[in-house]
Amino acid sequence: MPTMAVTTSSPGLTIPSLDVVITTLVSHYLLSFFSIVSLTYVVYQRVFAPLAGVPGPFWASLGKGWLIARAKKGDLHRELIKLHEIHGPLVRIAPKEVSVADLDGIKMIYGAGSHFHKSDWYSVLKGHRTFDPFAEQDPHVHAAQKKLVIRPYAMETLKDLEPYVDSTVYHFISRMREKVTQQVDLGKWFQLFAFDVIGEITFSKRFGFMDTEHDDGSLKSVESTLASAAWLGHVPWVFWTHDYLKPWVGNWLGVTNRTGSLMQRALKEVEERKVRGTDRNDFLEKFFRLQREKPDQVTDVAVISMAAANITAGSDTTAISLRAIIYHLLLHPEYLDLLRQEIDTARRERRLSDPVTMEEAEKMPFLQACIMEGLRIHPSIGGLLPRTVPPGGCVIAGTFIPAGHVVGTSAWVVNRNADIYGPDANTFNPTRWLKGNRHEMQRYFLTFGGASRQCFGKNIAFMEMSKMVPTFLRHFDVELCFPDRPLKEKNFFFVIQEGLIVNLTPRDEVAEGQANGGAEKEMNRY
Numbered sequence: 001m002p003t004m005a006v007t008t009s010s011p012g013l014t015i016p017s018l019d020v021v022i023t024t025l026v027s028h029y030l031l032s033f034f035s036i037v038s039l040t041y042v043v044y045q046r047v048f049a050p051l052a053g054v055p056g057p058f059w060a061s062l063g064k065g066w067l068i069a070r071a072k073k074g075d076l077h078r079e080l081i082k083l084h085e086i087h088g089p090l091v092r093i094a095p096k097e098v099s100v101a102d103l104d105g106i107k108m109i110y111g112a113g114s115h116f117h118k119s120d121w122y123s124v125l126k127g128h129r130t131f132d133p134f135a136e137q138d139p140h141v142h143a144a145q146k147k148l149v150i151r152p153y154a155m156e157t158l159k160d161l162e163p164y165v166d167s168t169v170y171h172f173i174s175r176m177r178e179k180v181t182q183q184v185d186l187g188k189w190f191q192l193f194a195f196d197v198i199g200e201i202t203f204s205k206r207f208g209f210m211d212t213e214h215d216d217g218s219l220k221s222v223e224s225t226l227a228s229a230a231w232l233g234h235v236p237w238v239f240w241t242h243d244y245l246k247p248w249v250g251n252w253l254g255v256t257n258r259t260g261s262l263m264q265r266a267l268k269e270v271e272e273r274k275v276r277g278t279d280r281n282d283f284l285e286k287f288f289r290l291q292r293e294k295p296d297q298v299t300d301v302a303v304i305s306m307a308a309a310n311i312t313a314g315s316d317t318t319a320i321s322l323r324a325i326i327y328h329l330l331l332h333p334e335y336l337d338l339l340r341q342e343i344d345t346a347r348r349e350r351r352l353s354d355p356v357t358m359e360e361a362e363k364m365p366f367l368q369a370c371i372m373e374g375l376r377i378h379p380s381i382g383g384l385l386p387r388t389v390p391p392g393g394c395v396i397a398g399t400f401i402p403a404g405h406v407v408g409t410s411a412w413v414v415n416r417n418a419d420i421y422g423p424d425a426n427t428f429n430p431t432r433w434l435k436g437n438r439h440e441m442q443r444y445f446l447t448f449g450g451a452s453r454q455c456f457g458k459n460i461a462f463m464e465m466s467k468m469v470p471t472f473l474r475h476f477d478v479e480l481c482f483p484d485r486p487l488k489e490k491n492f493f494f495v496i497q498e499g500l501i502v503n504l505t506p507r508d509e510v511a512e513g514q515a516n517g518g519a520e521k522e523m524n525r526y
């Protein structure tokens with residue numbers, strides 16, 4: 001029987017029963033209560049909160065929903081460019097988070113010795129790992145870890161790694177020669193190359209992706225890690241709640257791959273190497289040498305973690321950069337011609353090896369300019385590099401931002417700053433690196449992060465690109481199959497492109513040289 005019966009006291013007049021009255025009143029008051037709380041919250045965020053005066057999307061000022069939606073859609077970098085064009089140097093992107101395009105502010109946040117430390121966004125990447133320089137938030141722990149493992153990444157040790165990069169570049173070229181009659185997904189091949197080269201320099205063992213033309217799941221693993229971290233980082237409590245409940249609910253988050261399958265791969269390689277030994281001077285050997293010097297501090301966990309970091313931080317990032325450089329050169333034949341001239345002149349003058357050496361590449365100013373410009377126009381990392389405001393707060397672009405709030409800059413925004421790069425900052429123009437104020441341009445160049453937490457692998461990445469780009473272009477004429485179809489891109493912290501499909505034609509002189517020499521021969525000097 002229904003409980004909410006009504007009683008009729010006289011014809012035409014209906015009196016509700018007591019429980020109906022109570023239910024109606026409660027829902028009415030609850031609704032009013034929530035409306036008042038919500039309204040108060042909106043008024044607070046829009047009028048009284050410390051960041052109320054900072055412009056930005058309406059929904060961003062009220063919660064993390066806007067950021068999460070962008071992270072899911074993968075367009076945060078493009079949105080930030082637009083928003084800064086509209087609003088100027090500061091944009092509020094969450095109730096307590098600001099995107100900064102102000103140059104003094106950027107220097108303050110990322111400069112050497114900065115007190116702005118990595119925000120909680122990174123905690124989801126770190127999880128329970130005890131050794132992880134990339135995601136470490138504590139500056140003292142980070143400094144100690146960096147000191148222990150940075151030596152193998154230094155410029156002086158690059159020479160040891162060069163032959164490993166050479167053999168992988170040569171393998172790439174020989175695989176491309178097999179593809180000259182087909183449409184080639186060059187973007188995918190750069191990714192296979194970038195993973196194989198990391199395998200070679202870290203473990204003296206290519207992963208074999210270029211041989212099989214696909215990977216063993218590692219590419220997906222990195223991608224799902226980043227896609228998941230990109231949104232979870234904005235709500236770390238979701239990650240930690242899931243972490244707590246995992247024994248009962250299972251693993252639902254891709255970000256845990258960073259501590260899962262990739263670590264397992266690194267672990268396997270390290271264990272195998274311990275048994276097998278080696279006479280090669282690759283990364284693993286360099287880490288083992290550090291371990292022999294300080295066995296208590298450079299633990300097995302540290303070695304495995306750094307090997308895994310090479311894969312996650314060094315593969316996709318390099319592939320993205322190679323795609324960007326070649327794609328933009330193909331879109332701008334005038335610059336491609338200039339680069340070809342530089343390559344061909346060096347070759348005619350017998351100043352060019354095959355593959356091109358690091359030393360030779362450094363003497364090619366236009367090549368270096370093209371690499372810098374590709375890195376500028378399409379930085380691999382499109383996320384915000386978020387940092388927590390230190391105690392005492394800070395003033396950026398005349399606005400006070402309290403301690404504990406988050407500030408950050410995407411390289412996509414600052415790398416397009418017209419005050420630094422000129423009025424054509426939005427277009428690919430390598431000549432700016434030859435005639436512009438290079439020092440000033442490099443000072444704010446955020447593609448490899450800020451000085452306080454700069455990329456460990458920058459030198460290695462430059463070595464790979466400096467070899468691959470001229471060697472590839474001396475071997476092939478390259479043409480976009482679909483010049484009118486822009487590449488698709490998705491920002492999952494890394495801004496990954498899709499659709500770099502090309503036709504390759506072998507360049508005759510080189511083809512002859514190679515026919516005589518064989519694809520896998522070491523370094524032929526012409």
Ligand code: HEM
Nearest residue numbers: 133134313314317318321380447448449453455456457461
């Ligand atoms: C073109 C290629 C690359 C680009 C654009 C790039 C970019 C970056 C950026 C922007 C950061 C700072 C991230 C942040 O502040 O949150 C970073 C950090 C890092 N990168 Fe790279 N990277 C590249 C290649 C590599 C390679 C090849 C390796 C290793 C072999 C590597 C290892 C690292 C490590 C270990 C860190 C953490 C540094 C720290 O926080 O102290 N990267 N990278």
